[in-house]
Amino acid sequence: MKSVKENFDRQTSQRLREYDERLQDKRQKRKEQRDKNIQKIIHKDKMEKKLAEKIEKGCLMCACGLGSVAGSVGLLGGFGIYVSKSAALATAIAEGAETAKAAGEAARIPAAIDAVIKGITKVFGVSTLGVQRLESLFTANIYNNVTMIARAINEQYNPSSCILPIGGSGADKSICPWVMEKYLPAQNIPEMTRGGALSMNDVIETAVKSIVTDAKTVAETAAKKATEEAIKASTDAVESAYAACQTAIIASVVAILVIVLVMMIIYLILRYRRKKKMNKKQQYTKLLNQ
Structure with a gap:
């Protein structure tokens, strides 16, 4: 009975040690994995920050370029340029x-x-x-x-x-x-x-x-x-x-106004010619009716 008890205690102790070793090993692996994940998150945050700064500067340059060549973008670019300027100023002050x-x-x-x-x-x-x-x-x-x-x-x-x-x-x-x-x-x-x-x-x-x-x-x-x-x-x-x-x-806004003015002039010319043709047609109709 004593031998059985000692054998049981020995086996139990051995299993507990093995369990503890496995537990320590798992903890170490989890810690290493956690550290790797943290490094990945830090790296990702740095990349996102750099990308955001590049996008802000790119937006500022793109807004300038598009505003100078496209009238429609020029009308909508004012707000975008204002926001980009605020972000660029904050970045410039920080840097x-x-x-x-x-x-x-x-x-x-x-x-x-x-x-x-x-x-x-x-x-x-x-x-x-x-x-x-x-x-x-x-x-x-x-x-x-x-x-x-x-x-x-x-x-x-x-x-x-x-x-x-x-x-x-x-x-x-x-x-x-x-x-x-x-x-x-x-x-x-x-x-x-x-x-x-x-x-x-x-x-x-x-x-x-x-x-x-x-x-x-x-x-x-x-x-x-x-x-x-x-x-x-x-x-x-x-x-x-x-x-x-x-x-x-x-x-760009001035260019749009010029284009609108030209279109209005063309519209008025076409309208005048249409009315003139209608008046001539009415005159011909009256003559025919007489």
């Missing part, structure tokens, strides 16, 4: 967003660097740092590094020499007007003399920080302008295409 973002970023950094250079030149009256001119020194990585710029100015131009009897090759008098204007009054500002002594580097750093802050404002303005111009360029292209289509539609 131009990334381009506008890149254009804004490309305009922001050069504008910031130029503003920093002009600010340093205007405030400190200097045009070089080390052996390099400011235009070749500043890059996208360091133009807003206030500490580095202030230290470089302090080390090269030795502004302390303007107020202290310090000689040497490091002294440069080009910065002295700024020192006399800013450093001496700063001694009376409590926030600048908390350590008991006024640091020339701190005064320079305060001025550089103000320059960099102003440069950021200039950079954001330049980036915003570049972004708006990029988006405007995308929408102007659609507007130009729509204007051409509108001209074609107007020409």
Whole structure:
């Protein structure tokens, strides 16, 4: 009895393991199939989106072409062109967003660097740092590094020499007007003399920080302008295409009106000739009756 029970338990366990393995295998296959189906759906959605965009652009071009050559299509093409224009504008704005973002970023950094250079030149009256001119020194990585710029100015131009009897090759008098204007009054500002002594580097750093802050404002303005111009360029292209289509539609309508006018003239001529013939026939009838 015990042997039978053990045999039964062993067989049951084996069958359960086999069942579990089959179940895991089926789950894996279903998961793989589900993933394949998801990929197919994603691919199908992408294809449908691309096709819809191509159809929208094709409709815009077809409406222009048909409106310029067919009068009947020209009458019905106005609504189609309006709908196509709205869709094309939405597509142009969506597609131009990334381009506008890149254009804004490309305009922001050069504008910031130029503003920093002009600010340093205007405030400190200097045009070089080390052996390099400011235009070749500043890059996208360091133009807003206030500490580095202030230290470089302090080390090269030795502004302390303007107020202290310090000689040497490091002294440069080009910065002295700024020192006399800013450093001496700063001694009376409590926030600048908390350590008991006024640091020339701190005064320079305060001025550089103000320059960099102003440069950021200039950079954001330049980036915003570049972004708006990029988006405007995308929408102007659609507007130009729509204007051409509108001209074609107007020409088609005018052509239809001319055709209608010609047909009315022909109708009036034929009607006049018919009445004239009828009058002559009536006259002949009267003569015969007499």
